[in-house]
Amino acid sequence: MNREFVKKWGTLLLLAAGAGIIFQLPYIRETFYPQIQKAMNLTNSQMGLLSSGYATMATLSYFIGGAVADKFSARKLLTFSFIATGALGLWFSTFPSFTTARIIFVLMGISSIITYWSACIKATRMLGTEDEQGRLFGWQEGLRGIMNALLVFGMTAAYAHISKTAGEVAGASAAIKVCAIVVIIIGVLNFIFIEDTEKNEEGESVIELTKGLFKALTIPRVWLLVGIIFAAYSVYGLIGYVNTYAVTYYGLSETMGSTLGGIRYLLQGVGGIVGGFLADRYHSRIKVIVGGCVLLMISFGLYIVLPVQAGLVGAVIGNFFFGLVFIYAVRSQYFAVHQDAGIPVEMSGRVSGIASALGYTPDLFMYTLVGSWMDQYGAAGFKMTWGYAVAAAGVCIVLSLVLSRVIRSKAGAAENGAA
Structure with a gap:
């Protein structure tokens, strides 16, 4: 096992750990939704507003982070992101007022995005060759x-233990504290192990970076990537x-519901890795996305x-596991497909x-919308939510097929030009 191999996969492991764990706090509802709702006495609509507040700030932060990733070294900024997000998580674990909680989630929209996300995508792309992209993103996922999964199981154990006494x-507060402390530890590990690089002082100016963003927006393939x-x-x-x-409707215990959140992430491992290898084997990230969305x-x-x-709770849980494998196979490839679309690595930060x-803008409205459906219509509101998901998966299939056709047309034009 040579040094380059250890460095490559060690870096990927740290990037993967950070990419998942830093988002546990702003997306804590995925694992501890009922507990937080009860602790803060919030409606489903208010729970949605917390997510929307985070998403609104994150949307702007993605733009800024994309430009920063193409210009600056990330080590110190990555460290700041994790430590700041962890500190905000500790604050939220006190279950402050709804207004204060909204402020916390808005601040996490800054700390968890600007200095991390696009830099992570670019760093992953640069770890391997064109033929390894599906595999790398699959392994990262x-x-x-x-x-x-390890983190959520630890959080669930803390919740179950503290809740008894x-x-x-x-118990919910203890679970959030466990998560926040781990996020801070990941920040320290980034500072120790991620190699720092010199700032590109002679690189693009802010004006040039802005022009570069607008230039990327003129590429039709970028808009198809956004839609996918x-x-x-x-x-x-x-x-x-x-x-x-x-x-809520099938009698599953809250502790078991949170445990499902941990199992969810284990299946993320299965779906991500399988999706990556299938993409490289069939030389098409798009086929994995289309196939996964059909099954979803x-x-x-x-x-x-x-x-x-x-x-029927067993049928619900079994179907949940089935869907998780395929959503993570799809998710592992929707940034790897940048390679298929011919996006140059030097533009990877701004394009990602x-x-x-733009691609994550469902966060701006979706959770508030479906939360209002659930408050107003109960079980029927959940079924409306599932219908929304079916429609979204169908749209993803159509856009992926369009992108595939655009790529083939572009390749054909290049071959004719060469001839």
């Missing part, structure tokens, strides 16, 4: 899931409500037709920033 509110991420990310976000659905349409369609009966900023 997979390792990210495994690290997340001090109550559910104290928008649709696939919608499906990814909505699948997080399944464990809440099972707790079937999975969410089953929730719509499945009766709301406690005896644009694709993230």
Whole structure:
């Protein structure tokens, strides 16, 4: 085992751990939704507003982060991101007022995005050759899931232990504190192990960077990438409500619901790694996205037709596991597909920033919308949510096929020009 191999995969492991764990706090609802809702006495709509506040700031931050990733060294800024996000998590663990909680989530929209996300995408691309892109992003998604699973199991254990003696509110607070402390530790590890690089003092000016962002926006393939991420990310976000659905309507315990959150991340490991290897084997990230979305349409369609009966909780959980494998296979490839689309590595930071900023905009409205459906319509509101997911998966399929056709046309034109 040579030194370069250890450095390459060690760097990927740290990037994967950071990419998953830093987002546990702003997306804490995916694992501890009922507990936080009870602790803060919030409606589903208010829970959605917390996510929307984070997303609003994150949208701007993705744009800024994309430009920063193409210009600056990230080591010290990465360290700041983790430590600041962890500190905000410790503040949220006190369960302050709803207004204060919204401020915390807005601040996490800055600390978890500007200095991390686009730099992570670019760093992953640069770890390997063109033929390794699917595998690298698949392993990143997979390792990210495994690290997340370990963290969520630790958080769930803390919740279960503290809840027995001090109550559910104290248990939920302890779980969030565990997460926040781990985030801070990851920040320290980044400072120690990530190699620093010199700032590109003679690089592009702010004006040139801005022009570069607008130039990227004129590329049709970038807009197709945005649409693919928008649709696939919608499906990814909505699948997080399944464990809440099972707790509310199928009799699953809250502790078991949180445990499902940990199992979810183990399946992220399976889906991400399998998706990456399939993409490289068939030399197409797009085929993995299309195939995964077809199966996701079937999975969410089953929730719509499945009766709301406690005896069917096993079917709900089994379908949840089925869907998770495929959503993570899809998610592992929607940034790797940049390679298929012919996006140059030197533009990777700004394109991933644009694709993230616009592709993740479902966060701005989706959780508030479906939260209002759940408050107003109960179980029927959840079924409306599953219908939304089916439609989003269908849109992702269509856009992926369009991108594939554009890529083939571009390749054909290049061959004719060479001839």
